[in-house]
Amino acid sequence: MIICKSKQALQKVLQTQNNPISIGFVPTMGALHNGHLALIDASKKAGNYTVSSIFVNPTQFNNKEDFEKYPISIEADINLLIQHQCDVLFLPSVAEMYPNGAHIPHNYPLGDLEQILEGEYRPGHFQGVCYIVEQLLKLVNPTHLYMGSKDYQQCMVIQFLLQYNQQLSNIQLHIEPTVREANGLAMSSRNRRLSIENFNKAATLFQTLVFIKQNIGQYKLDALINMAKTKLIEGGFEKVDYISIADAHTLKPIEQFNPQQPAIVLAAAFLQNVRLIDNLPLN
Numbered sequence: 001m002i003i004c005k006s007k008q009a010l011q012k013v014l015q016t017q018n019n020p021i022s023i024g025f026v027p028t029m030g031a032l033h034n035g036h037l038a039l040i041d042a043s044k045k046a047g048n049y050t051v052s053s054i055f056v057n058p059t060q061f062n063n064k065e066d067f068e069k070y071p072i073s074i075e076a077d078i079n080l081l082i083q084h085q086c087d088v089l090f091l092p093s094v095a096e097m098y099p100n101g102a103h104i105p106h107n108y109p110l111g112d113l114e115q116i117l118e119g120e121y122r123p124g125h126f127q128g129v130c131y132i133v134e135q136l137l138k139l140v141n142p143t144h145l146y147m148g149s150k151d152y153q154q155c156m157v158i159q160f161l162l163q164y165n166q167q168l169s170n171i172q173l174h175i176e177p178t179v180r181e182a183n184g185l186a187m188s189s190r191n192r193r194l195s196i197e198n199f200n201k202a203a204t205l206f207q208t209l210v211f212i213k214q215n216i217g218q219y220k221l222d223a224l225i226n227m228a229k230t231k232l233i234e235g236g237f238e239k240v241d242y243i244s245i246a247d248a249h250t251l252k253p254i255e256q257f258n259p260q261q262p263a264i265v266l267a268a269a270f271l272q273n274v275r276l277i278d279n280l281p282l283n
Helices: 009-017 034-045 064-069 074-083 125-140 149-164 190-192 198-199 205-213 221-234
Strands: 001-006 023-028 050-056 089-090 144-148 172-177 239-247 263-272 274-281
Touching: 001 009, 001 064, 009 089, 009 125, 023 125, 023 274, 034 050, 034 144, 034 172, 050 074, 050 125, 064 239, 089 125, 125 149, 144 149, 144 263, 149 172, 149 263, 149 274, 190 274, 198 205, 205 239, 205 274, 221 239
Parallel strands: 001 089, 023 050, 023 144, 050 089, 144 172
Antiparallel strands: 239 263, 263 274
C-alpha cells in the first residue's frame, strides 16, 4: 500500500495508473473497524483500484470536546488497510487540507436536510462534511464512492453533493449495509469510548429500533416513539436527542405509516456522554 501525505503526492500516484482505471474511494476519519473494512472489501471485490483517506475533519465537529476526544489509531489503521489490500492511503494534515485555516469558504444549499435530525442537533456539521468530501473527491476523482448506511443522513447529504457539483456527477455512490457488533450495536469509532458495561447497555439502541419496526402498525407513531424513548432511558441512556420515523427519501417525519412508502426510523442518544446514532429501514 502506498501512503501519501500531500495532495501533490496523491495525484502523482494516481496519474501513474493506467487510464482509464476504475477507482473506488473510502473516506474515513480513522479508528477503523469492520464497518470501514467492509467498504474497502466491497471496493476491492468490484475490481477497483482502492483509495482510502484518514482525516479527522475539524470543521464537521460542532463540539470541541468531541473533536479532541476522537480516537486516533493510525498505526493499527494502516495495518488493517494493508491486510484488506487497500492500494493507496491518503493521510493529510489539517494544514494540507485547510492551508488558509480551518474554515469553510462557502455555503452548500442543503435546505431541509441540514435543519432536521443531525442537522438540528449538530449545526454546521454537514457543511463541514460537504466541504471536505468535495475536496477529497476532486483529488481522488473516483469512479465509485463507498459509504456505510449507519450514517444514513450523511449519505443523503453526499448524494445531494454529487448532484449539486456537476464535476462530481459521474461518481457512483454505494451505500453499504450497517455492520454490527454481536450484540446489535452499530459499529462506530466512538464505541471505543464506552466502558465494557456501557458497551453492553448500548445494545438497547438497536433493540429499540427493532421494537419500533415490530410494532409499527400497532400504535400511533407518537405513542410508539414515546415508548421507545422510555426504553432507552430505562436501558441506561442519559439523554435522547431524537427518535424519528421518517420518509426514507426526504427524512421528514411521517404522520402515518404506509407499508408501500419507504420509511426509516433514526435515533441519536447519549450513553456515558458518548453520542450514538443508528437507523433501521421499516419496509
